[in-house]
Amino acid sequence: MTERVAGSMADTCVRLFGRGEAFDSEGFIGFFTDNPMYQFGNGEPCLTKAAIKASVDSFFGGVAALYHDLRNVWEVGECVFVEMDVVYWRKDGTSIKLPCADIFRFEGDKILELRIFMDANPIFAPTMAVGEKASVMTLSEGKQVRGGGALRKYFAQHKEGIARVAAGFIPKWHIAGPKWPIRPMTDILKDFQGAIASGNSNAAKSHLTENAMMRVGNRKEVVGAQAVIDTLQTLFAHELRPTGAVFTSVWETDPKTLVVEMTVQATRPSKGSSVEYPCVETYRFEGDKIREWRVYPLVGTLLAPESFAVRA
């Protein structure tokens, strides 16, 4: 048996999945021995690197993006077992999540065998129904466990993943499909808030999508990056200027949504007085930019005179 550091085979699997998510077939086959065995479902096994490349190229050509949502990775001897959901975004904008198990067998540092146990038919046959709970994350009584986001962390935190993104091997889910951010959302938010606090409106604007939406309290939505910046500047100059905030809780409710509960300190420019109030903000991201920003401040200054009337 080969001597190796515990976790190194699991790391190799994550790195291989990273090649898959970037649709990098050349990089993908680089992980295999020269006499590999690669089998997807009940498809014909691929017995050469060239055959694997042709197979994955064909697959990548059929979808817009994919993501491996890992639940468990076990190393046993020369093998790695992976339990995960794989999410596929089709080119028509729809998506599907399928349960999957992979078995890897290693020879040295290379992958000798990869068997993928998944029914991939629903990807290309959208009429095939797949239940909401058909997931490796489903527990007894219908409860759900959450994946740890290992592949998103690979691109955001793994030295190799960061370098590959910089070199252009960007996961397709960042630019197509869900357009999840790669950078941690809290880091993007810190940069955005820092730019606002320093009055650098160009830098602040660079963190917003062109069609970014902001809603403060129950006021009307403001749409467009420049309109958001202009609204903030007017608000800070005439109504309320935040001077600090203490975050009490931060939740990443999904890979593109951040919720922050905080206490805000601010001054009222008209009176020169200080105020402190509780606030929740929700941020929705597209790529590494903020697409939607909703502010729930519990302070009268930021309220429209009344809520919007609706028909019964």
Add this chain to the structure above:
Amino acid sequence: MSSKIQFIKDMEAAAFSGNWEKFKTFFTNDMYYFVGNKTELHSLQEIVDYLIQFRGKELEIYNLEFLLAYEEENTVVTELSVKAVRLADKKHIVFPTVDIYRFKDGRIHDWRVYAIEPTHVGDKSVLTGVPKSA
């Protein structure tokens, strides 16, 4: 549907139907509750009394549209668009809110309603925060 979010919906159903005895079973006795920055309560009976008068005199909520429903081990976060009748002027209104529920021993222990509607928000903050005993 996940268990805690269903728990919240069942609690709301009990409140909407005025079944206050059932409503109480969803909370710890020493719970903390605020709505906007005007209402801050520290006991279960205070909350029931508040909701009874609130539904009778201030807002009659008739529709909740979820923008977000998220749960983790001891927390549920919901982002909602609320439709209601404001009883003072009989207007049908819509307003946004985030509700944050924190759980202890399987029941709601801390419920904060960031309701963005003038009915709930004064011109200055009056909240004192979570009591030290919580």
